Amino acid sequence: MKIVYFGSDVFLDVFRYLHENHEILALYTYHMEEDYFNEHNMVQLAHLSGIPVRYGQITEQEMERYIEDGCGLFFVAEYSHKLPVPVDVRFRGINLHSSLLPEGRSYYPIECAMERGLKSSGVTMHKIAESLDRGDILASARFEINPEDDSVDIYLKSGRKALSLVKELMEDFERIWSLGTPQTEKRPYWKRPKQEVMILNHGMTVAQAGQVYRCFNKMTTVTIDGRSYHVDGFSAGSVHLGPDDGCNLFVRENRVLYGVADGHLRLDLVPVWEE
Structure with missing residues (x-):
């Protein structure tokens, strides 16, 4: 065919x-x-x-x-x-x-x-x-x-x-x-999840952040120094970042240690393209 x-x-x-x-x-x-x-x-x-x-x-x-x-x-x-x-x-x-x-x-x-x-x-x-x-x-x-x-x-x-x-x-x-079967039952359309539920923040626990990433994967975003990123890779650690780190510590251009309430996230990032 x-x-x-x-x-x-x-x-x-x-x-x-x-x-x-x-x-x-x-x-x-x-x-x-x-x-x-x-x-x-x-x-x-x-x-x-x-x-x-x-x-x-x-x-x-x-x-x-x-x-x-x-x-x-x-x-x-x-x-x-x-x-x-x-x-x-x-x-x-x-x-x-x-x-x-x-x-x-x-x-x-x-x-x-x-x-x-x-x-x-x-x-x-x-x-x-x-x-x-x-x-x-x-x-x-x-x-x-x-x-x-x-x-x-x-x-x-x-x-x-x-x-x-x-x-x-x-x-x-x-x-x-x-043998196609018509869809006679009407169900509501599922809209795109709200952007705010896909954003990581410093007040989250490691578990909460992990659940966001579990659901949304690369749709997950984070804002650092006023710039938004897609989260391209995610893991976590239990050690808190020190005050001199400002809750964020870039280890290379697109990889950051991101402080949260009970530890830190190790995030690989892709900048969000803005029109």
Whole structure:
């Protein structure tokens, strides 16, 4: 089958499987610095395989050209833009979503699930529709969220469950496509977590800071000397910083010891890009 693929490395194994067993006409991807998983591996594989790589949002006219060229499936798996839906009976689109729909419609389903303290979640494969995350469900799989799991663990669990769903789909595509189940139950949309809950501060304990990072990983931010950073790496120690350190001690340009109430955090930092 000819496929146009949209996504990031969150579902890298799915991209590899489709690349090995089908024809990828183009890869549409994006880069967002706050995301733990970006596009690095997919883009590298696409370049090695001669697959065109596109950044930005596809237009409906481009989609029509792909359909004319024989594209049988537009496959979305962790992508930053909503696809237009052509008025064309030949259009077939599928999205992988990291929640058990209809619960968890969101651009941030994993972080929101972690913030809510859910004990389980899952991944859903559904048809693409005009309304975001509301297309007919083709398949889903549940997994547990264990106390020791952080958001990266959940992304990995979602990716592994998704690969099994996609393999089953592609082995019996027409039948599974025809059995899509409409989402009749309406659930509230999960908005992006509020910025203030993702910010570390000196008044926190090590445990509190660790819980923030567990939920939000690289979306976690910290402000030092008036400048905001994404937290790219996190560990902690029990020794307090002295008053001469001013609660912060840079050990290199983008690595800091950050004082908290009962010890310190060892943070690797990436500056927040400001428009």
